[in-house]
Amino acid sequence: MTRKIPLQSFGSLRVKTPFCLPGQRIGVMGGTFNPPHDGHRIAAEAAMKRLKLDQVWWLITPGNPLKSHNGLSSLAGRMDLVRAFAHGPKMKITGFERELGTRYTAGTLSFLTRRYPAVRFVWIMGADNLAYFDRWQHWRHIAEIMPIAVVDRPNWRHAALSSPAARALERYRVPESEAASLADRQPPAWMLLTIRLSGLSSTALRATKPAELGAK
Ligand SMILES: Nc1ncnc2c1ncn2[C@@H]1O[C@H](COP(=O)(O)OP(=O)(O)OP(=O)(O)O)[C@@H](O)[C@H]1O
Numbered sequence: 577m578t579r580k581i582p583l584q585s586f587g588s589l590r591v592k593t594p595f596c597l598p599g600q601r602i603g604v605m606g607g608t609f610n611p612p613h614d615g616h617r618i619a620a621e622a623a624m625k626r627l628k629l630d631q632v633w634w635l636i637t638p639g640n641p642l643k644s645h646n647g648l649s650s651l652a653g654r655m656d657l658v659r660a661f662a663h664g665p666k667m668k669i670t671g672f673e674r675e676l677g678t679r680y681t682a683g684t685l686s687f688l689t690r691r692y693p694a695v696r697f698v699w700i701m702g703a704d705n706l707a708y709f710d711r712w713q714h715w716r717h718i719a720e721i722m723p724i725a726v727v728d729r730p731n732w733r734h735a736a737l738s739s740p741a742a743r744a745l746e747r748y749r750v751p752e753s754e755a756a757s758l759a760d761r762q763p764p765a766w767m768l769l770t771i772r773l774s775g776l777s778s779t780a781l782r783a784t785k786p787a788e789l790g791a792k
């Protein structure tokens with residue numbers, strides 16, 4: 577049963593998203609990307625390949641509702657950094673949540689599936705996000721909107737798999753061997769994708785290269 581989140585206040589008709597076609601499989605990888613790093617690229621490329629996606633949308637958030645925004649570079653600045661970083665015609669960079677008027681993933685994903693009912697979307701997030709997923713707004717509903725691919729991250733696998741959200745959604749977990757069909761599945765459906773691990777984080781990069789990032 578899918579509960580619909582009202583969108584009237586979003587002015588959603590004006591929102592521009594990357595071009596997509598009915599039947600395509602699209603991974604949506606939301607993130608702060610302050611700055612982007614190879615861990616993001618490895619996750620996006622692994623999801624593209626294993627889930628047999630046609631595109632990955634790097635969805636740059638105006639600001640994660642659960643993170644402090646101190647030292648957060650502008651949305652435009654982060655989008656420029658990601659554009660210079662995420663190569664390949666199947667990688668699309670977008671910041672449409674600002675136009676949509678939400679920072680909350682439930683509203684974003686609800687909007688996408690209503691606007692593009694014939695596109696097969698998958699939400700992509702790191703294992704650290706599954707560990708705290710139960711703190712997200714309408715998290716159970718998010719799991720009902722589209723399949724979720726959780727990409728492994730060093731030191732987070734155990735916390736992710738034993739988290740309240742993972743336990744609540746355990747019966748909807750799909751074996752990794754079926755990754756190629758995740759986008760076709762009726763949600764809730766999720767899997768942990770074992771990928772090449774990267775210990776990189778934006779926090780560590782900000783600590784080592786503050787001058788280059790030009791926080792605004
Ligand atoms: N090294 C990594 N391996 C796998 N997934 C990652 C990695 N780094 C980030 N991710 C995932 O990519 C998405 C965007 O991450 P984000 O922009 O917050 O980077 P971050 O390095 O986690 O940032 P910060 O250190 O500022 O929290 C999130 O879903 C996050 O879980």
Ligand SMILES: O=C(O)c1ccc[n+]([C@@H]2O[C@H](COP(=O)([O-])O)[C@@H](O)[C@H]2O)c1
Nearest residue numbers: 606607608637640642680681682712713
């Ligand atoms: O909707 C929420 O409550 C929510 C809470 C925390 C994070 N998110 C989203 O999760 C994505 C990953 O965020 P981050 O900061 O870990 O890169 C990004 O799209 C955020 O907007 C969403």
